[in-house]
Amino acid sequence: MTTEQETRPRAAARPARWAADTVVTMREGARLRLDYSASSLWCVDRMIDDLRREGTPRAAVESVLRGFGAYAGEVIVRQAGAEWWTADGEHRIRTADGQLWDPIDEAHRRFAGDGSLRLLCRDATAGTP
Incomplete structure (x- = not known):
């Protein structure tokens, strides 16, 4: 077993x-059912947009953005057979083609007004049958 395989879990x-x-x-809180589908990321992008429009301070939504990014990452894992990888305390998705994707950073980018978890998922799963 390689080191990468040992650290995967x-x-x-x-x-x-x-x-x-x-x-x-x-x-429970927003009465929104997230089902790990790519289409559910439309709702997640809109939720992040709502937080930004409401003027919510970034510090107040750090864990929310991390959760939304992790959710998008799990969508990619399930859709593309990808895996989570960690380096330097950062969590990224590695797809079968070896590309690394950072859905948690993408959630932060969306909050800043640039980025989309839905489009990240689309791009990351583009080569998946």
Whole structure:
């Protein structure tokens, strides 16, 4: 077993938990059902847009953005058979073609007004049958 294979479960544990917590929070708090589908990312992008339009301070939504990014990452994992990878404390998705994607950063970019979790998923899963 290689080192990468040994660290894989640890790499996925945190972001998978953040995603699951986000699903529960959105269901209970916002009455929004997130089903790990690519189309559900439309709703996530809109939720981030709403937070930005309301003038919510970034510091107040750091964990929310992390959760939304992790949720988008889990969508990519499930759609493309990708895996979570971690380096230097950062969590990214690695698709079968070897590309690295950063859905958590993309959630922050969306909050800043530039970026889309829906489009990131589309691009990351483009080569998936």
